[in-house]
Amino acid sequence: MSNSTVIDIISPIMAGPSSSHTAGAVRLGLLAKNVYNTNFDKVVFKLYNSYAQTGKGHGTDKGLLAGLLGFGVADKRIKNIFDTPEAKNIKYEFEFLEDFNRHPNAVDFIFDGELHMEISGNSVGAGEIEIVKINDFQTKLDGKYNTLLLIYEDEPGVISNVTGIIQENQVNIASLYCNRNSNGKDATMTICMDGELSKDQLKRISNLNDMYIVRYIKKLEN
Amino acid sequence: MRVTTFQELQDVCLKNNKKIYEVMMSSEAESGENTEYHTRLQATQSLLAMQRAIKSGLKSKEPSISGMSGGDCAKLQKHYRKNQSLFTPTLRKIMTYALATSEENVRMGTIVACPTAGSCGIVPSVIISYAQDNKISQDELINALITAGVIGKIVAQKLSLAGAVGGCQAECGVASAMASGALTQMRGGNVIQVINSVGLALKNILGLTCDPVCGLVEIPCIKRNAFLAIHAVTASELAMADIVSVIPTDEVVDAMAQTAQLMSPLLKESAKGGLAKTKTAIELEKGVNG
Known part of the structure; x- marks a missing residue:
């Protein structure tokens, strides 16, 4: 179990x-x-x-x-x-x-x-x-992983742009969860990672087009 | 290798002439879960926190937030100072430490969930009392706590250690089995005796309900910690005499998981049945949650 x-x-x-x-x-x-x-x-x-x-x-x-x-x-x-x-x-x-x-x-x-x-x-x-x-977004955060949470305007290519930046530092993605709100315009992405995201990576993700909310949530210590 | 059952644990220990805590620490290190250093570090920190909780619990008479409990540890200490007891000094200490820790828990003091907060008095009272009275080193005591953790971990693979899922058998019951195995190890018991302590302890708590009054971790939880700490000693006594659990420990855990599924949700931490719905409990509820 x-x-x-x-x-x-x-x-x-x-x-x-x-x-x-x-x-x-x-x-x-x-x-x-x-x-x-x-x-x-x-x-x-x-x-x-x-x-x-x-x-x-x-x-x-x-x-x-x-x-x-x-x-x-x-x-x-x-x-x-x-x-x-x-x-x-x-x-x-x-x-x-x-x-x-x-x-x-x-x-x-x-x-x-x-x-x-x-x-x-x-x-x-x-x-x-x-x-x-x-x-209005369903998500799944449990505090066990360093997690990147994004809310953004839904358009093609966002997932690959974001995961591309994450992978530059050989950071492994443990899980990826995407969801779109009811009007189909805005979307959310929750990415749990095994490693750490650098400040530069985070900044570049924040600077992608049409990001409303970008949060890098460190895993809980206890 | 990954160890998931008590039988595997026993086999690996015997084959490599290793102790239970050694086998599991290297298994977890190998699978990348926790290094041996981290496991020992957490065990040391937990042990220190357990000792602090006992110390402050022994001194305090402060009631719980609800006002329903607190003060029983003080009563027991007073009784032991004045009166004869059927128990040896170590057993008296175990009872007292179990109450001290559990009362500390309900007054929002700092405790160690081991495996849960509601059952926090059982493992520390048994292992710390025995170690104090038998000149057991800090290192051996930490090894015993890690073995207790291994026992809980193996049970948790078949049954979630939460009252809402398994009733109290999964909380105080498992704590008692953890304490029993750890105690048997400290007494010099071999791996077969340790695993039999676990099976014997678990067999005797199957079906234990979780029906706390007002839904709070107080009645019957606090006193149950004292009862099940002594229960752990009983199982260890039997195991040290080479008395075995005829039903192997893994099968007892299976029976426990099945029992958990068969138990009514009314008796699993919902405070909707059993003691929680007695006339007196309903009266208490008006005062506490009303």
């Missing part, structure tokens, strides 16, 4: 009490922060189902906020995150909802600021997480 390593079984070192509801929440926050990757005025967290029902007792709300502020899963400040200067500096709200079409541990991050962005993710068990939707 799973290909856990010995390290996966005897870690992570984390703030309790739950790998899915606490550590998973922190990791979702960290990943969402890297996807948004710019200053925001306000963020709304929408917690669904089990995340909504048992989230307070598990510190899920604290974990999501801590991750968004860049704190790791073992950070001692998670417990009192609402009182930290970092948290007092930003505007945030929590909503607790029920929607059985969503995963039992689902969350939406709704950012407003330089950019409006809605990011949906799930905590799928044992601290493992996934971001499944960004605005």
